[in-house]
Amino acid sequence: MSILDLFKNKTFSHGIHLPDKKEHTRNQKIRRLPFAPELIVPLTQHFGAPAKAVVSPGQEVVRGELIAEADGFMSVPIHAPASGVIKEIELYPTAKGPKTEAIIIKTWPGASQRMADFDPVNIPSLSHEQLIQAVQDTGMVGLGGAGFPTHVKLSVPAEYTIDTLVVNGCECEPYLTTDHRLMLESTEKLLHGISILMNALGAKQAIIGIEDNKMDAVNAIKDHISGFEHIQVQAVQTHYPQGSEKLLIKVLLGREVPSGGYPYQVGVVVQNIATITQLGELLPTNQGLIERVVTVTGTGVKKPGNYLIPLGTPIRFLLDYVGFSGTANHLILGGPMMGSTVASLDVPITKPVSGLLVFNEQSIEKVSDEIYPCIKCARCVDACPMHLNPSMLGQLAAKREYDPMMETYNLMDCFECGCCSYICPSNIPLVQYFRIAKSVLRERPREEV
Amino acid sequence: MIELRTSPHMKGALSLPQIMRHVIYALLPICAFSIYQFGISALALITVVTLSCIATEALFNHLSNKKNSLNDYTAVITGILLALTLPPGFPLWMGAVAGFIAISMGKTLFGGMGFNLFNPALLGRAFVQAAFPVAITSWTPTGMADRFTQFIPSSLTLPFTAPTAVDGFSGATPLALQKFEDTLTPNSDLILGFSSGSLGETSSLLIVFCGAYLIIRGFMGWRIPLAIILSTILISGAFYLLDNSYPSPLFMLTSGGLMLGALFMATDPVSAPVTPMGMWLFGFLIAAMTIIIRLFGGLPEGIMYAILFANASVPLIEAIAQPRKFGQVATKKSGESK
Ligand code: SF4
Ligand code: SF4
Numbered sequence: 001m002s003i004l005d006l007f008k009n010k011t012f013s014h015g016i017h018l019p020d021k022k023e024h025t026r027n028q029k030i031r032r033l034p035f036a037p038e039l040i041v042p043l044t045q046h047f048g049a050p051a052k053a054v055v056s057p058g059q060e061v062v063r064g065e066l067i068a069e070a071d072g073f074m075s076v077p078i079h080a081p082a083s084g085v086i087k088e089i090e091l092y093p094t095a096k097g098p099k100t101e102a103i104i105i106k107t108w109p110g111a112s113q114r115m116a117d118f119d120p121v122n123i124p125s126l127s128h129e130q131l132i133q134a135v136q137d138t139g140m141v142g143l144g145g146a147g148f149p150t151h152v153k154l155s156v157p158a159e160y161t162i163d164t165l166v167v168n169g170c171e172c173e174p175y176l177t178t179d180h181r182l183m184l185e186s187t188e189k190l191l192h193g194i195s196i197l198m199n200a201l202g203a204k205q206a207i208i209g210i211e212d213n214k215m216d217a218v219n220a221i222k223d224h225i226s227g228f229e230h231i232q233v234q235a236v237q238t239h240y241p242q243g244s245e246k247l248l249i250k251v252l253l254g255r256e257v258p259s260g261g262y263p264y265q266v267g268v269v270v271q272n273i274a275t276i277t278q279l280g281e282l283l284p285t286n287q288g289l290i291e292r293v294v295t296v297t298g299t300g301v302k303k304p305g306n307y308l309i310p311l312g313t314p315i316r317f318l319l320d321y322v323g324f325s326g327t328a329n330h331l332i333l334g335g336p337m338m339g340s341t342v343a344s345l346d347v348p349i350t351k352p353v354s355g356l357l358v359f360n361e362q363s364i365e366k367v368s369d370e371i372y373p374c375i376k377c378a379r380c381v382d383a384c385p386m387h388l389n390p391s392m393l394g395q396l397a398a399k400r401e402y403d404p405m406m407e408t409y410n411l412m413d414c415f416e417c418g419c420c421s422y423i424c425p426s427n428i429p430l431v432q433y434f435r436i437a438k439s440v441l442r443e444r445p446r447e448e449v
Numbered sequence: 450m451i452e453l454r455t456s457p458h459m460k461g462a463l464s465l466p467q468i469m470r471h472v473i474y475a476l477l478p479i480c481a482f483s484i485y486q487f488g489i490s491a492l493a494l495i496t497v498v499t500l501s502c503i504a505t506e507a508l509f510n511h512l513s514n515k516k517n518s519l520n521d522y523t524a525v526i527t528g529i530l531l532a533l534t535l536p537p538g539f540p541l542w543m544g545a546v547a548g549f550i551a552i553s554m555g556k557t558l559f560g561g562m563g564f565n566l567f568n569p570a571l572l573g574r575a576f577v578q579a580a581f582p583v584a585i586t587s588w589t590p591t592g593m594a595d596r597f598t599q600f601i602p603s604s605l606t607l608p609f610t611a612p613t614a615v616d617g618f619s620g621a622t623p624l625a626l627q628k629f630e631d632t633l634t635p636n637s638d639l640i641l642g643f644s645s646g647s648l649g650e651t652s653s654l655l656i657v658f659c660g661a662y663l664i665i666r667g668f669m670g671w672r673i674p675l676a677i678i679l680s681t682i683l684i685s686g687a688f689y690l691l692d693n694s695y696p697s698p699l700f701m702l703t704s705g706g707l708m709l710g711a712l713f714m715a716t717d718p719v720s721a722p723v724t725p726m727g728m729w730l731f732g733f734l735i736a737a738m739t740i741i742i743r744l745f746g747g748l749p750e751g752i753m754y755a756i757l758f759a760n761a762s763v764p765l766i767e768a769i770a771q772p773r774k775f776g777q778v779a780t781k782k783s784g785e786s787k
Contacts (some may be wrong), residue, residue, distance in 0.1 A: 012667060018459065172457065244776065259776035329452045345454055357458075370467045372521060373563025378723040379463075386775045391723045392767070410774045418457030425465040426563075432455045437567040 006224040009159050011237035012247045015385045016419045018240045018337070020213055021174040025297050025446060028305035030181050034323060035082045035107045040092050041067070041311030042102040045283070045350040047148045048074035053103055061435045064116040064287055067103055071214065076139045076149050079288030081310035082107040083114070093344045095333045102348070105312065113144055118286040121216040123196055131200045132215045137350075138282045144168065144179075144243070144272035147332050147352035150279070153271070154200055156264045165203040166252060166263075167194060168272040169210040169217065170236065172244035173335025176355045179273035181306045183217035187224045188278050193280025194231055203232045207252050211238040240337065241417040245270040247385055261415050275355070298332075300324045309349050316345035317358065326360035335420040372426035380430065382418035386413045390420035390430050397433035402441050411433035411437060469522035469669045473661040476529045478711070482655055483648040486597025487589060488538035488776070491602040491648050497541045499528030501548030509557045527551050530570040530713060532647025534706060534753070535577075537589045538601035542608040543581050547573040548553065562711055567760045571753050578753075584612055588622050588645045604673040607652045622646050623704045624749040627696055637753045639703035646705065653703040660712030672725060676732020677711040684740050695744065705738060710752040727763075727770035734759045734766075 043050040051068035061067055061080040068078040069081050084107035095299060107113075126134060136151035156162055171179040182192060194206050196226075213234045221233045230320040236242055236251055246257045248270065253267040263270055285408060290311055297304035304324030309318065315331065331338040333353050349356070380390035388410055396405045405411040420430045484491045506524040518524075535544060542663050551573025559565040578585050589601055589617055603612035623634035623644045638644045642652025649656075663669035685701040702709065706714075715721060715735055722731050735755045740753025759766075 016461070144750050248776075256776050259774060261776065307649070330454070330458070331451060332458055336456075338456050339458065340456060341451075341458070343451060345451075373561065375465065375563050375718050376721065376723050377468070377718040378725075378728070381723045381725070381772070387772045388774055389724060389772065409771075413774055413776070416456070418459075422457050422459060423461045424464070425461075425463045425468055427460070427464070431457065435455070 005145050009237045010251050011239045011242065012251050013386060014387065014419075015239050015241060015247075016423055017238075018174050018382050018422075019374065020238065021336075022180070023175050024304040025177040025306055026180055026214075028177070030185055030293050030306045030308050033307045033309045033313065033318065035110050035113060036312055036313045036317035037072065037104045037107060038087070038314070039081055039107060039310060040086075040102045040314055040346065040348040041078060041081065041312035042092065042094050042100050042348065042350060043068055044094070044100045045078070045311070045352065046076050047146065048076070048152075050101065051075060052077045053089055053101075055086050055103065057086050057088050060084070061086060063104065063113055064118070064290060065201040067105075071135060073091060073136075074149065074152060076136060076151075077288065078103075078139055078143060078288050081290040082259070083310050084108050095340060095342055095347050095350065098345050102312075103159055103313065109186060115287070118249065120284060121286045123284055126198070128200065131196075134283055134286075138287065140275060140280065140282070140300055141274060141277055141289075141351050143172055143274035143278065143292060143352065145338065145352050145354055146167075149349075150271070150275055153269060154197070156201065156269065160264045161267060162201045162203050162264060162269055163205065163267045164253060164269075165194065165198050165201055165206040166249055166268055166270040166271055167206055167208040167276060168243055168245070168248055168249060169208050169214070171214070171273075172211060172238070172240045172243040173337055173339075173355070174240075175297050175357055176295045178306055178354050180214050182273050182277045182293060184212070184220050186281075187220050189278075189280040190277045191221070191224055191228050191231065193276035193278075194284075195228060195363065196280065196283055197269075197271060198230070203269070205232070207231075208233045209236050209242075209248050209252050210234070211236055211242055213238040224267065232385045239299065241385055243272075244385065244415065244417065251389060259410070270353065272286070288428050289351065291412045292349070292351065292353070294353060294356075295355040296322050297355070298350070298357040298359045299329075300326050300360045310349060314346055315342065317361050318349065318356065319358065326356055330359040331390075332357040332359075337422070338416065369427065371428060374426055374428060376423060379423045379425065383419040383423045384414075385417060385419060386410075386415065388414060390414075390434075393430050393437075394420075394430045394433055397437050399431075402437050403427075405437050406441055411441070413436075466521055468668045469526060471663060471666065472526050472713075473522060473529065475524070475663045475668075476533070476649075477658055479533060479649045479652075479655055479709075480529060481651055483537075483644060484531065484692040486591040486642065486651060487601070487648065488593070488599070490537050490589075490596070490601040493541055493600070493604060494535060494537070494539055494544050494648065497765075498532035498535070498544040498548045499525055499546040502528035502552050505549045505552035506557075509553065513557075514580050515561070518562060521562055523556075524552060527556070527569045527573075530649075531573045533576060533709060533713075534570065534574045534647050536587055537648055538587060538603040538612070539577075539584055539610050540581075540606035543577055546580070547577040550576040558570055564687070565719055566713055567757055568720045571714055571760075574753055575611055575757060578725055579612070579642060585672070587612070588625075590652065591643055594599070599777045604636075608725055622749065622781055623700075626745065627700070627704070630742070633696070633700065635705065636699055639700065644704075647709075650706040650709045653708040654766065656708040660708075660716075663712075670728065672728040673716050673721055673732050674711045676729045677707075677715060677736050680733040680736030681707065681740065682713075684737055688740070688744065699745070699777075701740065705743075705750045706752045709757055710735070710739075714752075715756050715759070720763065722763050722766050722770065724767060724770045724772050726764045726772065730766050730770055731759050731763065734762060 091099040140150040555569030555572035688695040738755035
């Protein structure tokens with residue numbers, strides 16, 4: 001931290017400063033994408049057990065209708081993103097790589113798309129358990145990219161009390177602007193959602209943390225906040241990875257979540273802007289999650305913007321709509337730091353996807369591909385927000401000495417934020433090394449102690 | 450064609466060759482000043498040592514069929530740094546030997562750039578100190594009248610012969626004067642660089658400027674130099690307060706190779722620790738060793754051995770200086786309460 005930082009907004013130690021690259025979409029209002037002729041709706045769009053299909057081929061469905069139910073607590077249901085007829089239930093490629101089961105819906109033409117009817121719910125009258133159930137019934141998961149079922153996150157073990165709901169409006173990944181637009185365009189729904197969640201958690205206060213490259217959003221919320229008690233907005237420094245739960249809690253509240261632990265252990269639950277805004281809209285009307293806002297941008301996109309996209313829309317259809325130029329051979333789902341590249345244009349937009357970035361060859365910053373040995377320059381050590389020693393971890397990984405990586409150098413605390421790889425002047429693919437090491441360690445049978 | 454890559458998909462702009470290029474830029478003013486002071490002998494020595502390093506690196510690349518490692522510029526840096534630690538009239542052929550040893554034993558033997566335990570330049574320097582004890586301690590005064598037209602006689606000594614002393618070309622270093630003759634060189638001479646010494650160690654001011662450039666531009670860390678400088682002030686200050694016959698902290702800082710060592714030798718990242726705490730310990734160790742050698746050892750200068758010793762201690766230092774990971778203390782607490 002330099003001396004100048006004392007005069008800026010609050011932030012955490014280490015991390016990196018990235019070019020924010022949001023200029024092409026930050027002023028683009030959210031626009032609705034038309035329905036694709038065919039939607040591919042995977043049964044696994046979340047962390048946990050896949051949903052179980054409750055429809056069969058040939059059956060007609062109405063937009064918003066339940067098409068797959070949750071398989072247990074660690075799972076969420078799925079609703080029809082559009083009216084149409086079920087074509088088949090088949091294995092399809094997903095963003096993660098391996099093919100998974102998906103429900104294919106042939107959609108009716110756009111004009112005939114109407115929502116199924118639902119009875120509104122009086123939220124304040126619900127008990128805690130009923131509310132958690134209602135959240136699960138919406139099929140909501142962390143829309144920031146994690147895909148973790150929201151109702152599970154809200155079900156805090158009884159021995160912990162939650163005093164604060166932290167609302168994550170950092171959107172610290174470059175390029176992405178969905179949360180930014182939602183804060184500007186759906187401010188009321190957001191604040192409404194926050195109130196509901198505060199009630200559900202019994203939290204005394206809510207703090208919305210927003211990076212200071214979005215001061216218009218900070219001000220928009222301040223304008224609307226008067227009617228809502230105990231909700232505050234806090235601008236924090238634009239500093240990657242500020243949007244990581246543990247770091248944001250540390251910055252806003254000064255509490256440190258124990259290594260390997262959960263935010264509720266320090267009395268906090270974190271939810272992101274898109275998740276809360278959607279809940280604020282869905283819960284009172286008793287609807288399910290069927291669409292989401294996605295930032296589509298990058299040098300290969302002709303009409304960059306923020307689009308409200310029915311879940312299951314194939315990337316191919318989306319790209320045709322926004323237009324792309326050049327070879328478009330580098331497609332990223334999510335942000336440029338933690339997102340993953342897609343192998344096929346048939347991959348659909350799913351619940352956790354916050355961005356689609358399209359680049360042509362040579363367009364994403366890349367100075368040189370040559371990998372040099374680690375010169376122990378310590379830049380990665382100074383960048384790692386978890387205060388690990390990526391230099392040493394990288395050297396051990398190169399020698400495949402995975403045990404000391406975990407036991408002595410805390411590999412499992414790495415959350416793959418990418419700071420170390422970004423900063424490394426030797427171009428060492430540290431994060432890739434760590435991912436491999438972790439999967440080797442996880443898959444290896446534990447030796448008896 | 451869709452390409453598959455793993456995250457992160459963005460990459461910082463700073464690259465290894467870029468860092469190394471700027472280290473060379475920062476060394477050039479120091480070279481220029483030493484040429485101004487010592488004339489063509491200095492120019493010839495810097496050139497010969499650097500070329501010897503480059504040639505050695507190229508030779509070993511060729512022998513081991515490795516890819517060309519000259520493009521990382523580290524051989525050039527080793528060459529320049531090594532030359533800057535040598536006396537102005539050091540025989541050129543011995544300079545070539547020093548360069549060969551620095552790269553071959555200091556770097557290639559360990560597996561090349563990034564794997565060396567010691568600073569290669571200092572290893573080369575240590576070798577010639579042992580092999581040519583007379584030549585390495587034959588100093589020349591600065592600013593001799595015909596330095597731009599005439600070589601210092603010892604420079605041109607024939608290979609495998611030792612130089613013979615020539616009158617008028619010798620001058621003791623400030624450290625030797627202080628240690629063996631109890632004569633103190635004026636501080637202004639030490640700071641501005643008008644005292645006798647190795648090629649690149651005479652002007653502390655210039656060295657600080659060049660080092661500061663690298664630090665401010667983000668090409669070099671600030672902890673190690675700061676640790677060495679602060680520890681030197683602290684330790685030598687304590688001695689000075691106890692007994693005024695010990696040299697003052699300012700003299701300690703500005704004489705000999707301390708500044709060059711603190712800013713350009715100890716900061717060689719490969720042979721230094723990576724953790725913040727480790728860097729402070731490393732710097733303290735170097736300062737303490739240097740002062741002990743200077744005050745109580747048989748040699749007037751100790752920075753070279755101090756850095757080499759600290760290089761060897763890095764694995765130990767790193768082991769005790771692991772950073773506190775995020776959330777670490779909290780884990781212990783919650784573990785205890787269970
Ligand atoms: S940033 Fe790269 S070169 Fe520098 S210490 Fe870390 S891994 Fe090594
Ligand atoms: S990817 Fe892991 S090791 Fe690298 S900076 Fe992030 S948390 Fe640290």
